Amino acid sequence: MVHYVREGWTAKIVALFGFVLQLIIVAIPKDFIRWLCLRRKFVKGKCIVITGGASGIGHRMAELFADPNGLGAQVAIIDINLGAAEKVAEAIRATGGVAEAWNCDIVNADELRQCAAKIQQRFGHVDIVVANAGILFFELTLNLRDDELKRALDVNILGTINTIRAFLPAMEAVGHGHLVTIASIASYFGETFGMAYCPTKFAVRGAMDCLRMELNDRGLHNIKCTTICPFFVRTPMITSIGIRPMSSWIPFLSVNRCAHQIIDAVLKEKVIAFMPWWLGMLALMHSTFSLNMQRVARDFINFRYEAPDYCTDGQAKGPLEGPIQNGVILAEHKTPNNNEQTPPQMKRTAEKNMANGCATLSPLIHLQKIQMREHFEFAGIVWWLLILPALSLTFLVNVSWLGAVGQFVYKLGTEHPDLILIINLLAWSAHLLEAVCALYLTDALHISHRCSLLWFLQTLLLGFPSLRLLLKLRRKFT
Template structure:
């Protein structure tokens, strides 16, 4: 296709070539000995073509390479593939198409769909093989072939091979909002502690009576202690939020559900984490 259209583009020094590579164009993967090298080659072709045009002074021809994650196309669905990553969603065709059109209109050189793929690609050269394998295991970035892909004992119909959409995502998501009273108490307490350290003079007001005087005294006389309390509180909340990520990963929540638990636990701390732990214990039993 490139050979068919390129001569006219070069004659005008104008045009745009768009190719679809893949996340598999950066990472070799199990069952990918045909697919992954082809996607690696797409990137190589586009980089070579871009360098050639640059050296020949053909700066008006744009080369755009798109690297998407798994998309719910008929090819993927009919093969019975079930991507299992808990962090990167199995994308709809519309979402992927919209981002491809955006890359074309903005004449991007390389675009990753979703953006998290770019982060993975950027970090890969700086990680040892053990770290890469550990990260792959944690993100669960793989797909599992169904029985129809691994056995030739019987012919499987298209209906049997095509999973329903309800089985393609991560099942069993659970999220519960903590009691509203915690959203009033805990963020207010964190803010108050911060203000006592940062601006203790705010509390030196006659209208605040004894409580204000006490806070002002603590903020001026024990400023370092208040700072340590602030840091310890946020470190504790961050640690609890990270532990919430671990629990969500262990029970198989989707990345969207996991993010909600992370955010709520980071804000509220243990009241949110305790709900998640109770759910995990119930599921394990």
């Protein structure tokens, strides 16, 4: 029987210092050394299972894993679309690779366990399982159909956990294996239209964290867990519903590039892998600063996507449009002659659109999309000629020209030189404070990051003359 002793504050503080020392001297260096020593493992002749391998990333991973001139693994493709899966397997076999296709709905746990038994009977021990199958619905929260929401939860969450549970017992029996899940950067960041998708990817990442902790506590250290978090990829799942992710900084990943990076992460047994890698820094910052940081990061990355065209009576509509107010596009999807329809008529129109497979936004729902302003005003040349030399040279003119005032200034500067330095430091400090205020103003006015930098630098150098322009701008827009 374990007895727990309540510790006093002294013991807690000592334990805290011990934890910090162990973290800094042991844990972090060990993780860093492990990262430096990551090497691709050998998978030739090993069995690799890929769910959702009939198309997209799964298809390309199957080809790369089974390439006889490359990795040379034996690939088992699981997909609900048996015809497409068999075509992938046949194409692999035609190149000399080893691949088989199985038809299975991963939502059905019993069916998946039977499929796992057949794969193990055909190939022997399964070394790597890639839970890649998923489904995507992008829609506003109140516009999601109940069946769409349930299907997304079933496939993306339950299907992933079913896949793990189907193959984990055999891995535990031999004491080694590798479980891989394809999450998404959406497993860290929620997005508009993402109610049926982002939460499921959060759950996938959480499931892998739970599994990794469980395996560690049970001493099963040779069963590895890898979570993959890519940006949007040009897969049929994405392109078929008309989503076109765009960003100033993140490429819309190709299937081939993403598959290569996933395989590299799997072979190096990474715990988590972002694609591109630096998205991990945003995820880390999001965990610490989740509100304004997320908003600013979205503006900087400039991520957006063209949602599928909405329709009324089966007719497609164009993208969101609306008037700009205070830097915000007020967008609203309306049915034709919306103002002439009664609520019952609008309800019947919505039901008809849903029956035709078209999503209809409620006329009560408004979308707000931030429109960043590209606005910068150059302060008058007079201010540049006066203030910069004054800050740099302290005095612009010969003191003898100033009479008694000049003599006082000269005496002050020679007898108390530190005072002049302090005055200059105070002036620069005031300019720095004004520059920070300028940044807050540019944020409130939704001014772009490029122009915000220009405002900051100009205000840092000139001070209030530059800040005054922003204050005028605020009065104009508010």
